[in-house]
Amino acid sequence: MSLETILKDLVERVPQAVGAILVDWEGEAVMEQCHCDPYDLRVMAAHKGIILAHLKGMQSAAQVGAVQDVVVTSTGGHLIIGSIDQDYSLVMNIERTCPVAQALHQFRQAVGRLKREM
Numbered sequence: 001m002s003l004e005t006i007l008k009d010l011v012e013r014v015p016q017a018v019g020a021i022l023v024d025w026e027g028e029a030v031m032e033q034c035h036c037d038p039y040d041l042r043v044m045a046a047h048k049g050i051i052l053a054h055l056k057g058m059q060s061a062a063q064v065g066a067v068q069d070v071v072v073t074s075t076g077g078h079l080i081i082g083s084i085d086q087d088y089s090l091v092m093n094i095e096r097t098c099p100v101a102q103a104l105h106q107f108r109q110a111v112g113r114l115k116r117e118m
Helices: 003-013 038-062 100-117
Strands: 017-024 029-034 069-073 077-083 088-095
Touching: 003 017, 003 029, 003 100, 017 038, 017 100, 029 038, 038 069, 038 077, 038 088, 069 100, 077 100, 088 100
Parallel strands: none
Antiparallel strands: 017 029, 017 088, 069 077, 077 088
16 A cells, blocks of 8 residues: 555545645655645644654653654644654644544554555
8 A cells, every 4th residue: 555545545534634744754744635735734744743753752751652643632623643653753634523533543543554554
């Protein structure tokens, strides 16, 4: 399964998904699938990738284990940020009315597929 197919499948399976983007360790877009302006998704993902990098840094200090994913909720929606490996992350933007548990389940399945593919 290609990276593009995995992202497309994720966005299609999650109700009210705005988009999903694979980013590298610097927050640079590798590939995205979205129902919005790709530029907006890239800017958002670059900043969220930095947040995940900071969380990973904190895990070392706290010795709590590896950070796998995090959900950030705002008035406008939810962001799910997850680690693929040390260099790549997946970020998904969903609308506020989207069922977070369902989105997180599909997100984690996509992360597993991306790990196998990469």
